[in-house]
Amino acid sequence: MVLGIFNHLAKPYLLASREFIQILLLMESGVLFIAVIYLLVFAGKKTFHFKWKLRYFIYLLLGYIISYMSDFLLSYFIPSSSNQISLNETIEMMGRQELPYFLLIVCFIAPIAEELIYRGVLMTTFFKNSPWYGDVLLSAIIFGCIHINFALTALAFFIYASGGLILALLYRMTKTLYYSIAVHILINITAFWNLWLLLFSGS
Numbered sequence: 001m002v003l004g005i006f007n008h009l010a011k012p013y014l015l016a017s018r019e020f021i022q023i024l025l026l027m028e029s030g031v032l033f034i035a036v037i038y039l040l041v042f043a044g045k046k047t048f049h050f051k052w053k054l055r056y057f058i059y060l061l062l063g064y065i066i067s068y069m070s071d072f073l074l075s076y077f078i079p080s081s082s083n084q085i086s087l088n089e090t091i092e093m094m095g096r097q098e099l100p101y102f103l104l105i106v107c108f109i110a111p112i113a114e115e116l117i118y119r120g121v122l123m124t125t126f127f128k129n130s131p132w133y134g135d136v137l138l139s140a141i142i143f144g145c146i147h148i149n150f151a152l153t154a155l156a157f158f159i160y161a162s163g164g165l166i167l168a169l170l171y172r173m174t175k176t177l178y179y180s181i182a183v184h185i186l187i188n189i190t191a192f193w194n195l196w197l198l199l200f201s202g203s
Contacts, residue, residue: 021101028109035116043124049176056174063170063183067163068190074159103195111184118143118164119171119180129172136172140164163187 039047118139127134144161171180189196 021098021105024105025101025109028105028113031113032109032116035113035121039116039120039124043120047120047124047177050178051174051176053174056176056179059170059173060179060183063166063179064186067166067183067187070162071159071187071191099195099198103192107188107192108185111188112181114143115167115171115177115181115184119168120177123168123171133172136165136168139168139171143167 122139122142123135126138129135140161141164143164144157144159147160147164148156167180167184170183171177174180
């Protein structure tokens with residue numbers, strides 16, 4: 001979310017250097033802080049309670065597998081989305097020494113921040129526990145719109161909205177953010193797997 005918007009606005013003026021990463025990290029941290037404070041004030045500490053159940057773990061695995069398979073199949077029919085293009089452009093401009101910080105942000109910090117916003121804040125504020133799943137639909141729609149950035153296409157929207165739908169359903173079924181955060185992190189690690197291999201290859 002923050003990466004796509006910031007890269008679109010700052011790219012003409014700022015290369016993907018250490019300064020870029022530092023500013024991005026600061027912005028993501030700000031989003032995290034605001035979301036946590038909001039949830040503590042308006043939803044209470046129960047939002048952050050971890051609930052372990054075997055079926056929740058099964059939901060987690062199913063959510064990841066379905067998301068991975070749908071992305072894999074759709075990649076054969078749909079060109080790269082504007083969000084992915086933006087990420088690729090950032091990677092091309094970035095030196096190897098910035099790669100660990102970039103992966104830390106996009107694979108861990110960003111998923112946590114996004115789950116706090118799109119699942120935590122949105123689904124506990126609007127249409128909470130709606131019988132017609134209004135909270136799930138709103139979360140998925142906004143998640144899809146934000147991730148296609150500034151180039152609206154129906155197919156790109158479908159990719160991200162469907163992913164947002166899976167994460168929103170997972171949060172709704174488990175009533176805890178930890179499972180959707182875990183799936184989101186796994187999805188992003190998988191998406192940048194080649195970069196992880198590059199990071200640890202030493203070449």
